[in-house]
Amino acid sequence: MQVTPMNVEVKGKSSSADKADGETIIEVRGIRKVYAVNQTALTVFDGLSYKIGRGSFLSIIGPSGCGKSTLLKLISGLETPSGGEVFFNGRRIDGPPKGMIYVFQQYTKSIFPWRTVLQNIRFGLDSQKSLPAREAHEKCMEYVKLVGLQGYENYYPYQLSGGMQQRVVIARALICEPDVLLMDEPFSAVDAMTRAILQELILKIWSTLPITVLFVTHDVDEAVFLSNRIVSLGRAPATVREDVAIDLAYPRDQIRTRGEERFNGFRQRLFSSIFLQEKEGIPNA
């Protein structure tokens, strides 16, 4: 399936091609997170602070189990910090706030198998019940186009590939017009080529819509390809080990960008930092 060029104009929002980190949209201030595991305390964060600029594409990387997903859950209000605070648009978060949407890795668990593509996307609009049926349909169709699924709107999930199902989930998230899209390993369940295509798709979406993307991934290359900033966490209790501005030019291209010498420079620096930590954690490695 081809990624269609996007000519969608999302009503009520201006397009923001200039994606330089803007004012702070999210602030994590001195957060602690302690889990109780088998009657012992596991401290994942012990006073982490960080500010995220509006409009950024920030990837969070780090060794396995360092707390990447936990950080995303704390930011989204799905998890409560044991100490410290998270602010979104200057307001302290004390539960999932309006304006943030979570996209998980396991699209099969987020998609409704008994609903068509259009009906799945329509579900994202259900909070706007006042929207007349025709307008709702037109809006859903805009998002079908945005994710390149035109022609498939009446298909059921079982009739779609994994990558197409993840597109449905992304469209359903975006139709809520969030300020922040939180993505936790969203492409790790699809094959390598589909993943490369979805990476380009999410970049096109990010450059079209005024959204901030927080993206958790194990894949350093994916993080460098997508992000304008990468935070690399150390092992728990996690601190920010590296905070790198990825100043490769946008629009990025799977072949040209990955061939750039500076792409490899970023990749090498971040990969070695994580790899050495992973190795330290394995006895006799």
Ligand SMILES: Nc1ncnc2c1ncn2[C@@H]1O[C@H](COP(=O)(O)OP(=O)(O)OP(=O)(O)O)[C@@H](O)[C@H]1O
């Ligand atoms: N609900 C929970 N209860 C207890 N421990 C948890 C819970 N959620 C996460 N943990 C633990 O917290 C630590 C951080 O987990 P988290 O999933 O945030 O790490 P991660 O960096 O995203 O991991 P990975 O890279 O392997 O996906 C891990 O040791 C994990 O076992």
